[in-house]
Amino acid sequence: MPELVFFSGTMDCGKSTLALQIEHNRSARGLAGMIFTRDDRAGEGKLSSRLGLVTDAVEVEDGQDLYAYLVDHLSQGGRADYVIADEAQFLGPEQIDQLARVVDDLDIDVYAFGITTDFRSKLFPGSQRLVELADRVEVLQVEALCWCGARATHNARTIGGEMVVEGAQVVVGDVDQSADEVGYEVLCRRHHRRRMTAASARAAALSPDVLPVSPS
Numbered sequence: 241m242p243e244l245v246f247f248s249g250t251m252d253c254g255k256s257t258l259a260l261q262i263e264h265n266r267s268a269r270g271l272a273g274m275i276f277t278r279d280d281r282a283g284e285g286k287l288s289s290r291l292g293l294v295t296d297a298v299e300v301e302d303g304q305d306l307y308a309y310l311v312d313h314l315s316q317g318g319r320a321d322y323v324i325a326d327e328a329q330f331l332g333p334e335q336i337d338q339l340a341r342v343v344d345d346l347d348i349d350v351y352a353f354g355i356t357t358d359f360r361s362k363l364f365p366g367s368q369r370l371v372e373l374a375d376r377v378e379v380l381q382v383e384a385l386c387w388c389g390a391r392a393t394h395n396a397r398t399i400g401g402e403m404v405v406e407g408a409q410v411v412v413g414d415v416d417q418s419a420d421e422v423g424y425e426v427l428c429r430r431h432h433r434r435r436m437t438a439a440s441a442r443a444a445a446l447s448p449d450v451l452p453v454s455p456s
């Protein structure tokens with residue numbers, strides 16, 4: 241039975257790498273995939289991983305009907321044995337419904353990849369719809385780690401290393417940005433709740449308040 245699978249996790253946990261591996265293994269066996277993405281850091285119409293791999297993809301637009309796009313593609317003689325949708329958190333809820341229809345009405349597997357929650361730990365609308373509709377939600381096995389060593393479960397947005405909680409839900413960016421730039425850092429829940437990033441933890445450790453007092 242074809243499935244709608246949502247591979248979810250924090251930023252930087254290997255989602256795009258897995259998407260590219262699924263694509264590689266299927267295309268190596270002569271299958272043809274339809275690859276959708278939206279706002280990948282590598283630019284328009286690209287699906288990229290931090291391991292350096294990249295492939296061309298269809299850049300999804302606001303309000304684009306993904307089911308109609310597939311039907312159109314197939315009726316013009318194109319092939320689509322499976323569908324990959326990366327950065328699926330940026331898709332609209334109605335586009336997730338269209339992907340579910342691709343599975344049910346066209347009998348095509350759909351593999352969606354995305355982060356579940358934003359920098360305020362609120363669900364992205366597209367991810368919420370995926371959780372509601374997916375046949376399976378898969379958490380990636382290689383865990384991203386918080387600076388404290390615990391499994392990272394949350395995404396923090398940072399400016400100059402400090403966590404911020406105000407701003408637009410969508411700001412394309414990366415982890416390990418240099419100071420002053422808007423960036424992201426993955427944290428465990430405890431440190432996300434305390435707004436404690438690697439930089440603020442380092443600063444706290446160096447603060448005179450916590451330096452050992454010399455005996456003299």
Ligand SMILES: Nc1ncnc2c1ncn2[C@@H]1O[C@H](COP(=O)(O)OP(=O)(O)O)[C@@H](O)[C@H]1O
Binds near residue numbers: 384
């Ligand atoms: N230099 C490296 N050597 C080995 N693995 C790396 C390296 N750089 C990144 N990675 C791996 O790639 C993962 C990020 O992959 P990516 O597919 O870009 O993540 P996502 O799409 O989830 O944001 C990291 O968690 C890490 O496991």
Ligand SMILES: Cc1cn([C@H]2C[C@H](O)[C@@H](COP(=O)(O)O)O2)c(=O)[nH]c1=O
Binds near residue numbers: 251395410413414
């Ligand atoms: C938490 C959060 C992230 N984003 C953006 C930042 C990146 O461009 C993508 C996630 O990409 P990845 O391949 O999973 O690293 O999402 C955002 O716009 N808003 C947020 O709150």
